[in-house]
Amino acid sequence: MPKQVDHEERRRRIADAVCALIDTQGLEGVTLRDVAVRAEVSMGAVQRCFRTKEEMLRFALGHIGERVTERAHARVLAGPAQSAASTVGHVAGEVALLRDEHRTEARIWLAFLAAAAVNPPLATALRTSYADLETLLARLIEQAGLDPAPARREARTLLALTDGLTAHVLIGHRTTTEAEELLHTHLAALWHRAGA
Amino acid sequence: MPKQVDHEERRRRIADAVCALIDTQGLEGVTLRDVAVRAEVSMGAVQRCFRTKEEMLRFALGHIGERVTERAHARVLAGPAQSAASTVGHVAGEVALLRDEHRTEARIWLAFLAAAAVNPPLATALRTSYADLETLLARLIEQAGLDPAPARREARTLLALTDGLTAHVLIGHRTTTEAEELLHTHLAALWHRAGA
DNA sequence: CCGTTTCCGATGCGCTTGCATCGGAACCCT
DNA sequence: AGGGTTCCGATGCAAGCGCATCGGAAACGG
Numbered sequence: 001m002p003k004q005v006d007h008e009e010r011r012r013r014i015a016d017a018v019c020a021l022i023d024t025q026g027l028e029g030v031t032l033r034d035v036a037v038r039a040e041v042s043m044g045a046v047q048r049c050f051r052t053k054e055e056m057l058r059f060a061l062g063h064i065g066e067r068v069t070e071r072a073h074a075r076v077l078a079g080p081a082q083s084a085a086s087t088v089g090h091v092a093g094e095v096a097l098l099r100d101e102h103r104t105e106a107r108i109w110l111a112f113l114a115a116a117a118v119n120p121p122l123a124t125a126l127r128t129s130y131a132d133l134e135t136l137l138a139r140l141i142e143q144a145g146l147d148p149a150p151a152r153r154e155a156r157t158l159l160a161l162t163d164g165l166t167a168h169v170l171i172g173h174r175t176t177t178e179a180e181e182l183l184h185t186h187l188a189a190l191w192h193r194a195g196a
Numbered sequence: 197m198p199k200q201v202d203h204e205e206r207r208r209r210i211a212d213a214v215c216a217l218i219d220t221q222g223l224e225g226v227t228l229r230d231v232a233v234r235a236e237v238s239m240g241a242v243q244r245c246f247r248t249k250e251e252m253l254r255f256a257l258g259h260i261g262e263r264v265t266e267r268a269h270a271r272v273l274a275g276p277a278q279s280a281a282s283t284v285g286h287v288a289g290e291v292a293l294l295r296d297e298h299r300t301e302a303r304i305w306l307a308f309l310a311a312a313a314v315n316p317p318l319a320t321a322l323r324t325s326y327a328d329l330e331t332l333l334a335r336l337i338e339q340a341g342l343d344p345a346p347a348r349r350e351a352r353t354l355l356a357l358t359d360g361l362t363a364h365v366l367i368g369h370r371t372t373t374e375a376e377e378l379l380h381t382h383l384a385a386l387w388h389r390a391g392a
Numbered sequence: 393c394c395g396t397t398t399c400c401g402a403t404g405c406g407c408t409t410g411c412a413t414c415g416g417a418a419c420c421c422t
Numbered sequence: 423a424g425g426g427t428t429c430c431g432a433t434g435c436a437a438g439c440g441c442a443t444c445g446g447a448a449a450c451g452g
Contacts, residue, residue, distance in 0.1 A: 027310075045401080047441075047442090048399070113363055114307050115310075116366075117303050127367060127368065127369045130367075156370070160363075161356055164360035167356075167363075168326070185349060193388075238432080249409095249410065
């Protein structure tokens, strides 16, 4: 058993470098060389971890996808005393990546979203995350008092809305505050409708 | 006055070629050579029309932006006898680019949206189209009976929702039918709320 | 302490990219 | 008819790309 290296740790380290590059230069600006420099490893190491660039990007997408969905799940567990409705609000706010410290993730997410439109493997990876979030939201909305079918419908609408808002904030067509307010109003209408 | 050429016509022709390439290969797959081949002109002609690739892409974005907004406006003028509410539905459906024949435009739109997140000039061009659509929708919603402030709020929400739905359809996480139904349900709730 | 096995840094290769260059075709005016 | 402009197709170029290659460093069993 010769020289051993924690491959998983290295893969994650490289994925982080990929994400950092996407954040500043977009997906097109990601090159193997730049990734290697960012991750502080040699190009050879990158090529050993991932057979192709495509494989590396796919892994990075899964990496960021996990980060986002895990945070959403954590938010549910962390908010015990509140009402189900307010939990939905918090999770939606989390998914929308509106807070400044998540701007990076938002840019990365949007970059992968666009790439997925012409790249089926990436689309598959993305759908996994979306399905997860959708189910989570649907369950929460159901707990807030809606029937299963309408709850799922509202979850889907909510997910699309958050994505759209995120995109609009990113291109500067909407401020973070405006987006938060729109999200809040949408949810208020939802609960109002459910109560009646 | 020597050899003359309709520059505007050529620019539009090249923009169409750019869009066709984005549709199949994404923004990264657009090269000057491929554009020239698609547009059936020489590379020299492309370089004469646009000083840089960046300038060409910017023009193409404006081109497709005009197409979408003009169709939305046309939809308003074309639907005279209906209620204001149903006009909103039609325009929203148009903006969401859900119909199969607009799938191409949807992909192009999403590609530019992602690029705009790391490219301010593109973001500026995009915002122009968004502002236009937002105002149009707000006016229509107002005509349907809402006060100006809520009307604008609903227009913004609706615009974000359509964008999100479009993206979800593109990556195959939502079918066209599902998206249409979600959009319809959202609007139904809106009118119901407005009526009360 | 040396052989074996695993790893990787450096380098090279073939290709594509955006852009610059320029000679000559195309055209209008006189 | 010919000169003066305007245009553009072909070609060249430097840079950057993903990927393949390989010699040697690192770590262990014997």
